[in-house]
Amino acid sequence: MQLPWLDPGDPLPDAASAWGDSDPVPGLLAAGGGLDVASLLQAYSNCIFPWFSEGQPILWWSPDPRMVLDVSRFRLHRSLRKTLARFRSTQRCEIRIDHGFEAVISACSQAPRMGQTGTWILPEMVRAYTALHRAGHAHTVETWIDGELAGGLYCVSIGHAVFGESMFARRADASKIALAALVCFCRRHGITMIDCQQNTAHLASLGAREMPRERLVSHVAHARLKTSPAWRFDLVYWNELLSARPSSTT
Structure with missing residues (x-):
């Protein structure tokens, strides 16, 4: 073919x-x-x-199928709930959005994808997504601890359609914290799904599931027409997860 x-x-x-x-x-x-x-x-x-x-x-x-995280089904394990509660209450810890896009995508480029050696985030990809960021359609969610970038992720956003790209961590759970923050942001603004592209055990453990591509295409066709929210993070957004009933999962 x-x-x-x-x-x-x-x-x-x-x-x-x-x-x-x-x-x-x-x-x-x-x-x-x-x-x-x-x-x-x-x-x-x-x-x-x-x-x-x-x-x-x-x-x-x-x-096809496509790995998708329904943000209403994000699996908040007990250990991560405790980590987020400590993170939220500690002044030296914060979530920043779009503070250091190039630093985040550069850090993500150091991590192999799907068990491969080397990187798939080549210099031309960095340039392309940096241009997309400047156009308002690529964003970072960043975990900062003691004034240092500890982990984060970057994603693509068109209206209410959000597509996760890559994440990295320099400290334990830093990338999970960033993903949890993105879930809170999405819940707060009525964004229902995050496209995760590829099926991995890590994503599945956090609640992502496979979806027929046709269904995702239909969802994106409607979601991308909605007005994009302001990409910023407020502490009150944590309530989208932490005020919910704790999961029995460890």
Whole structure:
């Protein structure tokens, strides 16, 4: 089966045309094209994302099924609840949004994805998502402890459609704290889902589940048309998780 090749500026194929389980690489949609802001917005608006390694062309993906976190089902384990309660009550700990985008994406680039060696966040990806951030569609949620960046994540946002990209931690639970903060932010603003792209045991342990791509495409088509909230974090947002009944899960 021949993979479509795109020249810069070419529209992406429909996500439904991505290779399936019987094809050589399930989820692969196309190669080539560009990483400019317009191309990335077109991609994410249609549940497509770029992912490639050094020496490869730009590769575009749209797996089916898709790993998605319903924020109402985020699994707050007892240990993480205690960590968040301590974090919220300690003055030397804080959540910042979009304070150091380039520092966060650079730190994320040091962590391999899906058990691979090396990085998938190549310099051209850093430049592309930094441009997307400046355009108002890529954001960081950052965990700061003692005035230092301890962990965080970056994501793409179009209206109420949110797509998680990558996270990192320099201290224990720092990336989980950032994800919990993103869940609180989403709950506060009526954002119901975070696309997690790939199925991992870590995401599953936090409540993410697979969803048919068709259902996610339908969700994003409506969510992206809603007005994007102001990307900032207030301490009261923690109540979205910490005021809920504790889970019996350890």
